[in-house]
Amino acid sequence: NFRLTQPQSVSESPGKTVTISCTRSSGSIASYSVQWYQQRPGSSPTTVIFGDNERPSEVPDRFSGSVDSSSNSASLTISGLKTEDEADYYCQSYDNTNHVVFGGGTKLTVL
Amino acid sequence: QVQVVQSGTEVKKPEASVKVSCKVSGYRLTQISMHWVRQTPGRGLEWMGGFDPEDGETIIAQKFQGRVTMTEDTSADTAYMHLIRLRPDDTAVYYCAIGTETPLEFDFWGQGTLVTVSS
Numbered sequence: 007n008f009r010l011t012q013p014q015s016v017s018e019s020p021g022k023t024v025t026i027s028c029t030r031s032s033g034s035i036a037s038y039s040v041q042w043y044q045q046r047p048g049s050s051p052t053t054v055i056f057g058d059n060e061r062p063s064e065v066p067d068r069f070s071g072s073v074d075s076s077s078n079s080a081s082l083t084i085s086g087l088k089t090e091d092e093a094d095y096y097c098q099s100y101d102n103t104n105h106v107v108f109g110g111g112t113k114l115t116v117l
Numbered sequence: 118q119v120q121v122v123q124s125g126t127e128v129k130k131p132e133a134s135v136k137v138s139c140k141v142s143g144y145r146l147t148q149i150s151m152h153w154v155r156q157t158p159g160r161g162l163e164w165m166g167g168f169d170p171e172d173g174e175t176i177i178a179q180k181f182q183g184r185v186t187m188t189e190d191t192s193a194d195t196a197y198m199h200l201i202r203l204r205p206d207d208t209a210v211y212y213c214a215i216g217t218e219t220p221l222e223f224d225f226w227g228q229g230t231l232v233t234v235s236s
Contacts, residue, residue: 007179041222043162050212050226051162057222096162100221104171105178106152106164 008032010097010109017115022087026112028097029079036073040080041098045111051096055082084114092116119143123213123227129234134201137230139213146194150220153187153198155209156229165198165211170220203234 009031018024028040040058043051053062055071058080068085080099084091097109120142127135141149152167166177166187175187186199196213211230214223 039219039222043223050229051214051223052226053222053224056224057219062224098162098223104169104176104221106167106221108154108162108164111161 007105008101008107010099010107012095012097012109012112014110015113015115017117018087020087020089020116023083023085024087024114025084026082026095026097026114027079028081028109029077030099033101034075035078035080035099036075038099038101040071040073042069042071042080042082043096043098045094045096047093054095087116089116119217119225121213121215121225121227123211123230126231127233129203129232131203131205131234131236133203133234134199135203135232136197136199137211137213137232139196139198139227141194141196141215144194144215144217146189146191146196148217150216151187151189151196152214152216152223153185154212154214154223154226156212157206157209162212163209167214168216168220200232203232205234205236208232208234 011029042055044054045051054069058073059071070083073080094111096111100106122140124138150168153165169176189196213227215225
């Protein structure tokens with residue numbers, strides 16, 4: 007199985023932009039879609055990005071996703087940070103045997 | 118409107134088993150891809166297994182093979198996750214997660230079921 011590696015934590019000020027990375031250890035990042043989930047304390051995860059860069063209709067366009075084959079990584083970018091964006095963020099993908107893997111999660115602090 | 122409702126908190130002794138249910142409303146089970154994910158205290162999400170779109174069967178993560186069974190009652194649109202030979206490190210919140218458009222992209226999650234394993 008492959009791994010998805012995320013930074014443990016990131017922090018940024020309100021109004022700024024932050025990017026969270028997700029690096030795939032083996033297999034091409036571009037071959038399997040990447041999803042990003044937001045999880046607030048005490049709540050279930052919710053999707054902020056699916057299919058590498060698609061947003062559910064209820065997610066603001068401040069959230070965007072991208073994939074970079076050269077670094078074999080995906081990124082979640084949140085612009086115009088708000089205090090309500092403070093949460094844990096997880097990337098997720100799968101492999102050619104349909105095994106699903108989650109990244110270890112990144113704690114976003116907006117201060 | 119989609120709803121995913123799980124069964125309630127469980128407290129079990131080591132070596133016991135637990136069965137968590139997940140009822141789906143708004144979709145028929147046969148229309149979706151059902152998966153189970155757990156989250157241990159203070160840690161991240163761990164996929165346990167779920168629907169394999171390749172053959173329509175259930176695929177189980179290697180770590181849980183031999184200890185977990187995932188079943189479905191399609192007449193009641195309810196899925197079950199049965200974990201046996203519980204250990205204290207199985208203490209976690211167990212989620213069902215469903216994919217409605219794409220099998221391995223989870224767009225709805227249950228509220229989670231806390232399972233505590235302690236003697």
